[in-house]
Amino acid sequence: MNPTERMIQILERRYKKMTPGSLRIFRRAEKAMIRGGSHSLRLLSPYPFFVKNASGPSVIDIDGNEYLDFWQGHYANILGHNPGLTVPGDKNAGLEEESLHTGFEVETQVRLAELLLKLIGWKGHKVRFTTSGTLAAMYAVMLALGKTGRDEIVKIGGGWHGASPLLLKGVKFDPERGFRQIESAGVPESLGRKIHIVRFNDPDGLERLFQKRGDRIACFILEPYLGTGGFLPATREFLSEARRLTARCGAVLIFDEIISGFRFAPTGVQRLAGIEPDLSTFGKVIGGGHAVAAVLGKAEIMDCIQAGPGRRNRVQFTGGTFSAHPQYLRAGLKMLLRLVAQAGEIYPRIAAMGERLRTRVEEVFAAEGYNVYCTGRGNEVVGGSSLLMVNFLRSGRPVRRAEDVQDPRLSNIRLREEILRLALLTRGVHAVHGGGAVSAAHAEQDIDRAVEAFAETARLFKKSGIS
Template sequence: MERKHTLSQELFRRAEQVLPGGVNSPVRSGRSVGVTPFFVKSAAGCRLEDEDGNVYIDYVGSWGPLIAGHAHPEVVEAVRQAATRGTSYGIPCRLEVEMAEKVVSMVPSMDMVRMVNSGTEATMSAIRLARGYTGRPKLIKFDGCYHGHSDCLLVKGGSGLLTLGIPGSPGVPDEIVSHTVSLPYNDLDAVETAFRKMGDQIACVIVEPVAGNMGTVPPAPGFLEGLRRLCDTHGALLIFDEVITGFRLAPGGAQQRFGVLPDLTCLGKIIGGGLPVGAYGGRRKIMEHIAPTGNVYQAGTLSGNPLAMAAGLAMLNILSRPGVYETLEERAAYLEAGLARAAEEAGVPVTLNRVGSMGCAFFNGEPVRDFQSALQSNTEAYGIYFREMLARGVYLAPSQFECFFVGLAHDREALDETIAAAGEALQVVKNALGF
């Protein structure tokens, strides 16, 4: 169980001199769980190898995109073939059309889609489009839901903001967020009150249909349906941020799983097959307001990049095969049951939330239904658990408030190793904190 991290520690010291905090995205720093990051040398399937030769079963999967596993041969080959034809054009290519046709065929609410380069870019652009389409200024979001780091959305966000205890961000003027209304997730009464007060000013409601940036928090029965009804009643657009849930919970994402169709959908992560890609799309009459057919401007030099289109198309073709989502459900349910059993045997209060192949183990004895109940989780216990799992070769998200992801590469052997490691790690948590 003894693992050396000499090379990773040296790389981190070097990184701190040239990268803020030694990382290119805050949650990677590992500060909230009391570690310095290891540095990956290579990855294949469900396993990572670091620069010191340590191997880990990976439940982060690049924060969700690698649903088929690291370095999937079909994705790698698609990227290789695309690269031999050129890495970027800035001119339309066939892959863009094929990718758009594939996405539109899979996502129930989409007639048209615009490719961008990240989930942040997708949500930012969708909100601009909603404001341009409706002529209204205000938007509703939900506490603990993270929609990227654009200025108007850094209000009570989850993900790294929550992990690092940052309530918003310096550099965002008050007037930028003055039109952003943040409400409790799963509280439909609060949304109804907001619409009664300012319904004619609300351009859109943006929501993670399954919250994935304060851990995994599913929608309460009727919540998504209620948002759809309120938006229809008041002439606002409903935006689903499916950057995490898109193509993970079903071929058509959360909207297919729950049977509620938004006006606009934001995508990322899986759609790029591990390369940087985002997208937003929806009904034709809305999407045609985007330039050049409309006057809502949005552009990107690398949008529709051929390497990213090739990787994403290969990934979506893999996910279109029969039995894929049944396999993901079975494996995730097996892991959930094993973790629940381990927590019960150790006598450690853990609430497991899971929807499809995404989940979270909250160190919390009460149900987790929203931002406030997620915040009641014992982050000290999670930190111990994370370190003990890492020592046993299992890599979880370095934050209590992020998801674990089960993929097609997580075979029964990997799942059983994980459950066994969890049993040992939870015993350490119990002994350390006296549960």
């Protein structure tokens, strides 16, 4: 058995010893649910732990283990777990605090829409709410297709916009094909051919594609801070080129800000960059821990939603049963208001903790001879950043694009995604994709505790001969 397999065996044994109660529940889950759960990232190998309590920086599983958590509700919980945004059962608070959906419009959604528009700050934009980032991104692309009457989509290699068929290509790196493959059965090849992939932070590649196909391209969708594809900031140059080329060709520029929105400041990266996209999507943070997402964009494009039934470019973004759920909107409103009120304190503090975590993690691995580079850094556009992704690089090349951290020839993916996660869990730290996000509920001592867990892990890897 090679050192990696031996290491996994040792870690799994430890984990199983810690989590017998979770294993019992998982056995039932496997019988009742496909693969034992509802989200593949939560279903870690050999089985997930089941959470009983979550508060501030930590969660506690049903066996009583406490984990310092950097996953924080898929990065939605920028204030930490359960920061007291909702008061369920408080009858004095009125309809919008109660948990059931009514199926009616409530004023809160107007207030949340107004606040979003004010914080993003462009003139002539409008909002429509939905219930997930996947849907928001899908509707944004449908709006672009409807508005332009074209049918080609451009996205970033490594860009994740949820599992809508329109965007399920070029998410995971394939050693043979790079970021060119369709990700799922159910996405027709003919649709896949309409989705073009470009490299992140590569303005020349973008220009070449637009020169060739500019008159057929409906939209370019990108995260202005690449999320799960590598936690990499877009350069100002790349964002400006994206704006210039889409405008020149009559294509719609979509910024997916589902991770980046309200992560670096109480606004979007678009505002920090001073670049106005035609459409943008928000989710995660804006729901205050609930299922709220939004498409925000220029009124003349958003108007395709209400175009008459006979109109060629009418986009069926009519809303779903749980769109604009009053309780969720209320939590979202409270979240954004708190972020605005405390922005001067929260954002510099979480960015400073993020910086300390990234630097110290690199140091503790370097001390054991590992070439670790932590992405999640800020840049000239976003300033500081609270994000972290640990990358075990195989060589010292600069890291700017998803390829640099997703290509197994350049970076040890298994060590980051699987082994590091399990090793940290057995030391009371929960990290997904080699890290996560520091929240306002984390304290300096939590960063010390996390660094210690990374340092122990580095020593363990070295001792076990993992490379």
